[in-house]
Amino acid sequence: MKASAGGYARASSLRDALEMLAASDGSGRVLAGGQSLIAAMNLRLSAGDFLIDISRVGELAGVSETADSLRIGALTPHAEIGRNPLIRHHATLLSQAVEFIAHAAIRNRGTIGGALAHADPAAEFPACVLALGATLHVEGLNGTRDIRAEDFFQDIFETAIEDGEILTGLSVPKAGADERQVIEEVARRSGDYALAGVCLVKRTGGHRVSLFSVGPKPILAKNAMAALDRGDVEGAVEALKAEIDPPSDTQASAAYRRHLAGVLLRRAAARIEGGNA
Amino acid sequence: MNEMFRDKIDISLTVNGEPVEGRVPAGQHLVDFLRGALGLTGAHASCEHGVCGACTIKVNGEAVRGCLMLAAQADGADIWTVEGLSDQGTIKDLQDAFVARNALQCGFCTPGMLVAIDELLGKEGVPSRAEIREHLSGNYCRCTGYEAIVDAVETVARARAQKGAA
Numbered sequence: 001m002k003a004s005a006g007g008y009a010r011a012s013s014l015r016d017a018l019e020m021l022a023a024s025d026g027s028g029r030v031l032a033g034g035q036s037l038i039a040a041m042n043l044r045l046s047a048g049d050f051l052i053d054i055s056r057v058g059e060l061a062g063v064s065e066t067a068d069s070l071r072i073g074a075l076t077p078h079a080e081i082g083r084n085p086l087i088r089h090h091a092t093l094l095s096q097a098v099e100f101i102a103h104a105a106i107r108n109r110g111t112i113g114g115a116l117a118h119a120d121p122a123a124e125f126p127a128c129v130l131a132l133g134a135t136l137h138v139e140g141l142n143g144t145r146d147i148r149a150e151d152f153f154q155d156i157f158e159t160a161i162e163d164g165e166i167l168t169g170l171s172v173p174k175a176g177a178d179e180r181q182v183i184e185e186v187a188r189r190s191g192d193y194a195l196a197g198v199c200l201v202k203r204t205g206g207h208r209v210s211l212f213s214v215g216p217k218p219i220l221a222k223n224a225m226a227a228l229d230r231g232d233v234e235g236a237v238e239a240l241k242a243e244i245d246p247p248s249d250t251q252a253s254a255a256y257r258r259h260l261a262g263v264l265l266r267r268a269a270a271r272i273e274g275g276n277a
Numbered sequence: 278m279n280e281m282f283r284d285k286i287d288i289s290l291t292v293n294g295e296p297v298e299g300r301v302p303a304g305q306h307l308v309d310f311l312r313g314a315l316g317l318t319g320a321h322a323s324c325e326h327g328v329c330g331a332c333t334i335k336v337n338g339e340a341v342r343g344c345l346m347l348a349a350q351a352d353g354a355d356i357w358t359v360e361g362l363s364d365q366g367t368i369k370d371l372q373d374a375f376v377a378r379n380a381l382q383c384g385f386c387t388p389g390m391l392v393a394i395d396e397l398l399g400k401e402g403v404p405s406r407a408e409i410r411e412h413l414s415g416n417y418c419r420c421t422g423y424e425a426i427v428d429a430v431e432t433v434a435r436a437r438a439q440k441g442a443a
Contacts, residue, residue, distance in 0.1 A: 001325055005304035007282025008349045020281050031350075038345045039326045041304065050282045051303065053350060079339075103415025105393060106327060108339040109346065190414040 003041035006048040014059055014168065018141050020052045022164055028052050030166055032075055035102070035110035036118045060113070060168055063087060073169045074113020079104075081112055090174040093132060093181035093199060097124040100183070103191045116152070117167045119159045119217065122193040124183065126153055127212035130220055131199035132181075134172045140165040153217040179203040180272045184264040185212075188251070195252040196260040200268035202228075209236070209265065214246040214257050224265065233269045237262040288352040292317070293361025301348040308332040308343025310351070311358060319359035319388040330416030333389035334358050340396040359388035368395055370436065374429040382420035390416050394430050403434045 006027065011017035021028045029049040031037055040046045054060060054075070061075040063084050070090050072081070081087055082098035094112075101107055101115075101124055115125040116136065129136070129149045136147045138161050145165070152160050161167055175181060185197030194213045201208040207228035209221040223239035246257035282303075289298045292315060299314050306325070311317045311334070323331040325344045332343035335357040362368045368391055374380070381387045390413065397404060397412045404412065409430045410423070418426060 002309070003304040003306065003347070005284075005302075005347075007284050008286055008303035008347070009282045010349075010352075023281055031347075034347065034350070035327065035342075035345050038306075038347065042306075042326045042344065051347075055350060102327075103330070104396065104412055105330065105333055105340040105342050105415055106345070109336075109341055190411055 001042055001044055003038060004044065004047040005041065005051050007050045008053065009051070010053045011057055014054075014057055014139060014166065017052050017054045017057060017166060018139065018164070021166065022141055024050045024052070026163065030054055030117070032114040033077060033109040033111040034114075035106050036114060036120065054166065065090070065174070069171045069173050071169060071171050072112060074117075074167050075111050076113070078102075078107035078110045078112065078115075082107065091132060091172045091181070092175070093128050093183055093201065094125070094172070096181070096183050097128050097199075100124050100185055100187070100194065100197075101191075113167045113169065116170065117159060117161060119153055119157050120193075121156055121215060121217050122197075122213040124185070124194070124197065124212060127197060127199050127210040127218040128183065129170060129172070130218045131201045131208045131210040132172050133208065134170045136170045137168045138162075138165045139168045144168075146171075150220060156216045158217075176204055182268045182271045184268045184271075186260050186264065193251075196246070196257045196264060198261060198264040198268050200228075200265070200272060202272050209240065211240075211244060211261055214244045214261055219244060228269065233266060233273075236269070237265055240265050286349040286352070288349060290351050290354045290356060292356045293358060293364070299348070303347070303349060305348045306332075306344050307336075307341075307346045307348045307351050307356075308334065310348035311343065311356070317358045317360050319363075320392075321385060321388065323385070324417075328415075328417070329386070329389075330393060330413075331386055331389040333392045333416065335362075335392055335396070340393050357392075359391055362392065362395060371395070371398070371429070371433050374432045375426075378425045378429040378432065380421060380425040380429040381418075386416060386418045386420075390418065390426060394433075397430070398434060398437065403438045404430075406431060409434075 031051045031053045061073045064071045088095045134149045180202045183199050185194035187194045197212045199210045207225045209224045211219045224236040227236035246254045248254040321331040323329045327342045327345045334343045
């Protein structure tokens, strides 16, 4: 269908965008790459919004590094996440995830900030930043806040971003020398949302396992992490199945999603440890 | 707040190498501006939620969904549609290969296919059949079963690589 918008304004700076958001009195919607928002408008899941186009706000773009972390601007497109040398080297989980996200033309325009703020429970990036232990940065007219990924995702399409705030970027810890990061998912067709997906990070401090498309938000599977720390992959698979409560829908039953999650964790562990699953 | 937000937006952009100006409704898709205001009906508006790829166009050198970008967002952009790429002759070998391999029947998906493939062929190296399929996974064709399209792309990729090497 055709999209319905109440109005459009292009922000020239973050400050400009925040003032527009404040002035829109709750009906403002932040538009970046638009690959989820405009699709939702076309499906009339969202109508009459006052669009605040931040896609030209240069201060929200770009990737930079400090001694121990990467700072990724909210407007960094998926395609850039996939090819950026800093991200490929220090946070390869994000680069790997890009190959699973939608299709080439959508990856050219969709942004990581948009994907995180949209918080689709079936999307890859929210689960990735959870597994990586990233920090998300938001800004409002009253100042900035840093939010841990664990606290950021709250429910289906719901995040800790408050009215009047915009997600400006995220900080991701650089991978240690012996750190391994892998993502595994199953989708019916290339580019479809996953039926289930797993991110696995093995670092000196221990394993981190996150899942997507198995609940209303990405999930950190703490019992599975503890089992992996003990070197018990089968124990981790059993723990994982017990700590998720996936939905049944037209794509897959809850039992099938739970089964897939276990299979994917086994595959991810095998990729990290070597050998087959 | 209504002074900040407009329901009609003035844009000026370049389409197929020509400067264009327009006044567009806030929610208008870029593909509808190209089709309706400019008469460039090569890019097709089909599923209108980013799944089918029939509306694929080039924006600032990259393949983009014309139904997932607003015309208002295209202010200052450099846009190419299948009409411009055809007139330029840069995809003539690809179009010829589509005909030779029967890579289209009804032709509805073809403009989007050609623009998407143009982006793939612009990258270095000869893509494998799996890479071609993956790159075109967002472009639906309901006639050919894709095999002939992959054949055409593979043929052109190899021919261009040979030409480049010669």
